[in-house]
Amino acid sequence: MIVEVKDLRFKYDDGTEALRGIDFSMDRGETIAFFGANGSGKTTFALHLNGLLRGEGKIQVAGLAVNDGNLQKIRQKVGLVLQDSDNQLFMPTVLEDVAFGPLAAGVEVREGERRAKDALERTGMLHKSGKAPYHLSAGEKKRVAIAGILAGDPELLILDEPTTFLDPPGQRSLQTLLSALPQAKILITHDIPFAASLTNQAVFFHQGRIAAKGNLREIVERFDWQALTTS
Amino acid sequence: MHQHARIERWARGTGRLHRLHPAAKIVFVLVTLIAISSLRQHAVAACGSYLALILLLAAATGLPLAGLLKAAATVLPFAFSFALITWFAGQGERAMLLVTRSYVSAAAALLLVGTTPMPALIGGLETLRAPKFLLLVMQFLYRYLVVLFEEAGAIRDAGASRGGSLRSLQLRQAGAAAGVLFARAYQRANAIHQAMVARGFEGTIRSLSPPVFRWQDGLFMTLFCGVSVALRVAFQ
Structure with missing residues (x-):
């Protein structure tokens, strides 16, 4: 198991009960799509997996319990790609941004640079190494954000609305990139075709609970979750 | 620019x-x-x-x-x-x-x-052995200053797209716009901080060179x- 969660509960400071007893598990290398309405708890749940939020219940990631003593190790094992890449890219150049994670983990400078270049090569962004992140297109920013995560060599990737801001070629290119990555992946998305191109497993969140887990097509039909149909 | x-x-x-x-x-x-x-x-x-x-x-x-x-x-x-x-x-x-x-x-x-x-x-x-805390404040100030400019630009564009301009704002409206600007910048700053922490940030940014x-x-x-x-x- 890469993730094992038992009876996870979480309340925001304003009293909103965001998670009401989540049980969830997934295997290494598996890809699962998270569906559900806005505010149903998908992102809140994902933020618990690398300890950014701390609720009640038991969480184990890659064999490690998510607690204060393990946070740094957990964050190396769980790569979180945010919906808005602009929030994720904060260093002055692409290369420095991608190297941020390894250097923060205490890796030597040369090794950090090697890992960053390797991750940029895998995402097809090595030629943009010296550029400032804010000069990139939305698709390029997303690739750099993913490279920044891959440089840390995580075992689990969490992608929050990965296709937001991407044009169709950008979405196809992201799909090709993600399908080539061996890590376990959680896709938090409303984009059913994109999710279906990467996995046939899905979880449906409803009001802070997991309402269903299983085959993606069956879940989409059961909850009438197809956005639009084309004639 | x-x-x-x-x-x-x-x-x-x-x-x-x-x-x-x-x-x-x-x-x-x-x-x-x-x-x-x-x-x-x-x-x-x-x-x-x-x-x-x-x-x-x-x-x-x-x-x-x-x-x-x-x-x-x-x-x-x-x-x-x-x-x-x-x-x-x-x-x-x-x-x-x-x-x-x-x-x-x-x-x-x-x-x-x-x-x-x-x-x-x-x-x-x-x-030059400047205090680490001061350097950290500088780093964040610099990053969030950019966020503030970006948010201000977005609000200005939103106003302009509806035929308004910063100059046409009354004092009360300008105050409200400033409030919105800081609330949005605060949200963005939080998201950036979350991204940094998620990637292992613990108070020091190391340079590649x-x-x-x-x-x-x-x-x-x-x-x-x-x-x-x-x-x-x-x-x-």
């Missing part, structure tokens, strides 16, 4: 000054600022000499001189307001000194930030600190 983006672009250059160790440039600019701030007489001539020195270095490293002079003028409205008070108090020469010192000091600071990218600047301050202090850096520092002090002594 925003001023900060322009200065950041200058800082990414590869000129002679750009290649120097940030600590050497920080020490030079610090000595120059102290020398300028301690001027009491011959204000215009002394400040003119310091400005000439700054422009000489800027030209040698390929910074746009007109751009630098224009950017340094940003401090003038503030300097003029204080100078005006001093002028009305009957101290004309002091008022003049205030304006010229502020302008030349701004030019000196721009020479530093225009030839040193922010992470390198912070690295230089670290070399920590600079090494070479003999050329020492030579520059000694030579130009000497020039600054000599100018100060000359205008005693």
Whole structure:
């Protein structure tokens, strides 16, 4: 198991009960799509997996319990790609941004640079190494954000609305990139075709609970979750 | 283009000054600022000499001189307001000194930030043993200043797209817009901080290319600190 969660509960400071007893598990290398309405708890749940939020219940990631003593190790094992890449890219150049994670983990400078270049090569962004992140297109920013995560060599990737801001070629290119990555992946998305191109497993969140887990097509039909149909 | 983006672009250059160790440039600019701030007489001539020195270095490293002079003028409205008070108090020469010192000091600071990218600047301050907490505050201030500008730009565009402009805002509306701006910037800042923590940030940002202090850096520092002090002594 890469993730094992038992009876996870979480309340925001304003009293909103965001998670009401989540049980969830997934295997290494598996890809699962998270569906559900806005505010149903998908992102809140994902933020618990690398300890950014701390609720009640038991969480184990890659064999490690998510607690204060393990946070740094957990964050190396769980790569979180945010919906808005602009929030994720904060260093002055692409290369420095991608190297941020390894250097923060205490890796030597040369090794950090090697890992960053390797991750940029895998995402097809090595030629943009010296550029400032804010000069990139939305698709390029997303690739750099993913490279920044891959440089840390995580075992689990969490992608929050990965296709937001991407044009169709950008979405196809992201799909090709993600399908080539061996890590376990959680896709938090409303984009059913994109999710279906990467996995046939899905979880449906409803009001802070997991309402269903299983085959993606069956879940989409059961909850009438197809956005639009084309004639 | 925003001023900060322009200065950041200058800082990414590869000129002679750009290649120097940030600590050497920080020490030079610090000595120059102290020398300028301690001027009491011959204000215009002394400040003119310091400005000439700054422009000489800027030209040698390929910074746009007109751009630098224009950017340094940003401090003038503030300097003029204080100078005006001093002028009305009957101290004309002091008022003049205030304006010229502020302008030349701004030019000196721009020479530093225009030839040193922010992470390198912070690295230089670290070399000089500046307190870590101060450096952390600087890093975040710099990052979030950009966020603030971006959010302000987005609000301005949203207003303009509905036929409004910042100038057409009433005082109350302007206050509300400022409130929205800070709330949005706070949200963005939180998201950025979350992203940093998620990638293992624990209070220190390490650079890929920590600079090494070479003999050329020492030579520059000694030579130009000497020039600054000599100018100060000359205008005693």
